[in-house]
Amino acid sequence: MEYVSPEGLRIDGRRPMEMRKLHAEMGVVAKADGSAVFVMGNTKVIAAVYGPREVQNRSQQMSDQALVRCEYSMANFSTGDRMRKGKGDRRSTEISLVVRQTMEACILTHLMPRSQIDIYVQVLQADGGTRCACINAATLALADAAIPMRDLVTSCSAGYLNSTPLLDLNYVEDSAGGPDVTVGILPKMDKVTLLQMDSKLPIDTFDNVMQLAIEGCKAVATYIREVLLENTKQLEYHRGV
Amino acid sequence: MGLSNVVGDLSLEMEVDAFRRLFPLRFYERHLSESIRPDGRTLKSARDTSVALGAVASADGSALTKIGSTTMLAAAKMEVMTPSADAPDEGSIDCCFVAVEYYMPSICSPLVRPGRPAEIAPVISKQLYDTILSSGMIDLKELSLISGKAAWMVYLDIYCLDADGALFDAALLSAVAAFSHLRFPVVSLNDEGRLVMVPEEGNGDKSGKEVVNKEKRKLSLSSPPFSLTCALHKNYILADPTSEEEAVMETFVTVVLNSSGHLVSLYKPGGPVLTQTSVIQDCIALTRQRMKEVQEILDESISGMEID
Numbered sequence: 001m002e003y004v005s006p007e008g009l010r011i012d013g014r015r016p017m018e019m020r021k022l023h024a025e026m027g028v029v030a031k032a033d034g035s036a037v038f039v040m041g042n043t044k045v046i047a048a049v050y051g052p053r054e055v056q057n058r059s060q061q062m063s064d065q066a067l068v069r070c071e072y073s074m075a076n077f078s079t080g081d082r083m084r085k086g087k088g089d090r091r092s093t094e095i096s097l098v099v100r101q102t103m104e105a106c107i108l109t110h111l112m113p114r115s116q117i118d119i120y121v122q123v124l125q126a127d128g129g130t131r132c133a134c135i136n137a138a139t140l141a142l143a144d145a146a147i148p149m150r151d152l153v154t155s156c157s158a159g160y161l162n163s164t165p166l167l168d169l170n171y172v173e174d175s176a177g178g179p180d181v182t183v184g185i186l187p188k189m190d191k192v193t194l195l196q197m198d199s200k201l202p203i204d205t206f207d208n209v210m211q212l213a214i215e216g217c218k219a220v221a222t223y224i225r226e227v228l229l230e231n232t233k234q235l236e237y238h239r240g241v
Numbered sequence: 242m243g244l245s246n247v248v249g250d251l252s253l254e255m256e257v258d259a260f261r262r263l264f265p266l267r268f269y270e271r272h273l274s275e276s277i278r279p280d281g282r283t284l285k286s287a288r289d290t291s292v293a294l295g296a297v298a299s300a301d302g303s304a305l306t307k308i309g310s311t312t313m314l315a316a317a318k319m320e321v322m323t324p325s326a327d328a329p330d331e332g333s334i335d336c337c338f339v340a341v342e343y344y345m346p347s348i349c350s351p352l353v354r355p356g357r358p359a360e361i362a363p364v365i366s367k368q369l370y371d372t373i374l375s376s377g378m379i380d381l382k383e384l385s386l387i388s389g390k391a392a393w394m395v396y397l398d399i400y401c402l403d404a405d406g407a408l409f410d411a412a413l414l415s416a417v418a419a420f421s422h423l424r425f426p427v428v429s430l431n432d433e434g435r436l437v438m439v440p441e442e443g444n445g446d447k448s449g450k451e452v453v454n455k456e457k458r459k460l461s462l463s464s465p466p467f468s469l470t471c472a473l474h475k476n477y478i479l480a481d482p483t484s485e486e487e488a489v490m491e492t493f494v495t496v497v498l499n500s501s502g503h504l505v506s507l508y509k510p511g512g513p514v515l516t517q518t519s520v521i522q523d524c525i526a527l528t529r530q531r532m533k534e535v536q537e538i539l540d541e542s543i544s545g546m547e548i549d
Binding site for chain 1: 318344405
């Protein structure tokens with residue numbers, strides 16, 4: 001199947017280096033300490049952060065830092081065919097672990113000892129790149145909850161089909177069997193915190209694809225900063241500053 | 242009493258927020274005696290309600306409903322099944338063929354955690370299922386495709402995204418809205434005599450198959466049900482309680498009416514308040530009023546969608 005046409009257009013009409021349309025909103029779940037919705041094309045994810053709060057399981061409490069927990073689940077209607085089990089299966093458990101460890105790298109946990117920070121991510125619509133959208137949503141939700149962080153964490157994926165590096169794969173491109181590189185970075189500090197790749201790639205091609213994904217992450221970071229700035233302006237306005 | 246004096250003294254010095262957290266019952270009773278609630282509503286008014294249809298693009302029908310901060314996302318998906326032998330002309334609404342599931346994921350409330358699911362979730366799930374079936378809103382015969390061989394199965398999943406009181410009301414409204422928005426997928430017979438979904442984007446010509454249900458595309462809902470939950474506390478009736486109010490009030494009643502004015506269901510799960518029928522009659526009257534408001538809101542969003 002042809003994923004990149006001879007004119008250089010992908011299945012959904014994008015160019016190889018073009019990301020999908022981004023949209024984000026903060027403060028969507030009133031009950032949560034912080035929350036955000038992040039949309040990348042047709043992938044829609046909602047994240048809620050509760051914390052810092054008392055540790056649920058006393059035996060896990062750490063006296064010098066906060067405990068970070070994450071749960072990733074998919075709604076039954078999020079994929080094309082209705083799913084039976086949206087959490088507790090292997091894939092959801094793996095993504096929960098990945099998101100937790102990625103966010104843990106940037107939260108200043110030593111400032112909140114003996115407490116727990118819960119990050120819950122729910123996928124409402126899945127069209128490829130759910131892992132990336134979850135990390136981006138979690139970053140915004142943590143910012144909305146005013147949890148101190150070293151830097152934002154932004155994430156984007158890239159692949160290699162028909163001998164072309166492609167940015168931000170959707171579900172069809174992801175299931176094509178080609179390589180899928182997911183990268184998560186701390187944009188200001190210019191450090192890579194998450195890097196996952198499957199399938200096969202020659203090393204120099206991998207370099208190109210990874211650089212492309214990092215560019216995508218930086219573009220997401222620019223967008224996230226805009227959203228945060230706008231949100232802060234709204235907060236100031238509501239306070240009458 | 243010594244205790245109330247202490248509380249009285251403290252309340253003069255304490256900030257409002259602290260008083261609200263430490264003595265919620267007194268905080269609310271102070272408001273109720275003035276016939277007002279902390280968010281400024283009167284005892285009988287419900288919160289701002291909004292319905293957005295088509296919130297989930299991949300589902301056959303979906304709706305996002307908000308009552309105040311309470312947010313519910315309902316999505317319906319349809320699959321083809323074989324009907325039971327004793328009802329060959331109907332899709333089924335016994336426990337096999339219309340499945341209504343209600344979930345409260347951990348994002349919706351600080352009280353819900355992984356490993357500690359919300360106690361109220363399966364209760365509301367059962368309530369919703371019973372109400373939707375017994376209201377007769379869906380005509381089973383509409384779900385039939387080929388008599389005796391194929392019928393539709395409807396899966397309705399409702400996710401609570403934010404739990405701030407009146408969960409059943411918001412969930413029922415989102416279910417009704419999702420059913421109103423539902424469009425049957427197009428199916429055709431493939432070579433093995435099985436019914437398969439035909440994708441929407443004009444591939445019908447390529448496959449050359451005859452589409453089985455081109456004409457019938459929407460569910461016709463007869464008298465959809467609407468509900469209102471009222472919290473009862475001493476002699477006060479509070480319509481549409483928030484989660485804070487629900488935690489403080491003694492008991493609550495949920496009344497479900499359908500648009501022809503018939504009582505579909507009544508639910509009062511115990512509680513210390515001994516209600517006389519007059520209280521129930523008041524709740525039913527409040528529900529009737531609320532139903533008019535909600536029906537308008539729903540009709541507006543349906544007609545808004547049809548214009549598109």
